[in-house]
Amino acid sequence: MTAIHTLRVPGAHLHYEVRGSGPLLLLMGSPMEAAAFASLADALAGDRTVVTHDPRGISGSTLDDPDEDTAVDRRADDVVAILDALGADSADVFGSSGGAVTGLALVARHPDRVRTLVAHEPPVMEILPDVAEHRAMTEDIIETFRREGQGAAWAKFMTGAGFDDESCEEAPAGPHGEPSAQDVANGDRFFGHDLRATAGYVPDVPALTAAPTRVVVGVGATSKGLITYRTSVALAELLGTRPAEFPGDHAGFLEDPDGFAEALRRTLEG
Template sequence: MTLHVEVRGEGPALLLIPGGAGDAATFTRLADEMAGERTVVTWDRRGFSRSPIAEEELPRRYELDVEDAAGLIDRYGGGRADILGSSSGGIVALGLVERHPGKGGVVIAHEPPLTAMVEDGGEIRHGFDGVVELQERAGTEAAMRRFGEVAGLGYRELPPLEQLPPAMRELLGRLAGNGRFFVEQELRRYTAVAPDLDAVRGRVVIAAGERSGAQFPARAARGLAARLGATVVEFPGDHDGYVEFPVEFAKRLREVLSRAT
């Protein structure tokens, strides 16, 4: 198995875990900001972009994501690293804390979209069932639009690809290709994960975007924090704040890492 991994900078290791349909490049600007003081590691999770997955591995994707994260920490962090996981990546970060508690230094789960953490979780799960059905019937773009409605995230129209720089066209092409796999293989399974609250209590920082409002992932983060007896730490922007506000997000990340340490 070959994972696409990106490493930049020097210093204590910081592992960035991308969310659903994302890949290493969604963290490029944040990673560049942090690379002056950190060895920043991120990767394309199995099945996304440049990291292939075997058919027989599909039933164990979540567990493999957790083990891949642990392996990267061993290789690039000497067995221990601070961690920021966003969205599905935040769910992977929680799994890492459960299974490998000694490998995480400061672990930040940014808006992990766990349906068990909100009162309307059953309704949202039903909505996600509809997203999967819609993809089978009408294709991935329609499904991702519906996903944005169910999760309260909206759907951002992109400019024509020919108007974008080549690197951006390449990235958006990869992300568009990831959409089908995300809906088929991740949307329902990862959001249905039930963390071991006793195992992660006191070991993880729960974060949400200061502009996320009533979006489902932010509500799930607040619900998880309440169950853990923790306070939600706010970061700039909304669900993708690290993309839109990388400088401000990096500043906040430094503060949280320093304070938690």
């Protein structure tokens, strides 16, 4: 059974969902919403209380100002607000892609609120030696979105991320096949207001290494060739750790939620 909640936070109403029982585990993405993590959450809910949410401005998490450009730190503070609403001092956190960036900001800003962070393929391009090229690519994607629309922007985004030509032919589909009106609205939000902040986030490595939180960087077993594989390996090196391998690629939790859940359990228990 899934309990659905709405929480008022500065500038927004957050949609979040709670299922299962046991130690608290938060699953998060950006721009991926709660629905994208439903299968993984179901696979983990037998022995954990699993919380998922829609990031501000995405799906059910509505903004007072729809034109707000969302900072990563504000997304992290939203997660703290959810923990407060749950009456939880701390939790384990799994963040994927932009959600991993949110998790890194969460630990840097609120280190006492996270026991273990598993940051799965965070796109932290700022730590790469060719960062200037990636900054220019991000700006080109945003300008393409404004000039030509979401389809062209998705094609450039997927190509820049390292996905093959077939994956780059169209925008990512929703859970039922073709992109829904909400998928399109989320894509508009991503390119128009979220991408620059996520891609430009600089991890606070001294804060991450000083925190009491155990920080694990995750990579997909088949992600080599993706930019997020490079960023993950580089981040793990800066933290003095080795990446933990998970099934599949950047979206392995969608492809094999049960196998991914088992790998995540092992990582959290390790």
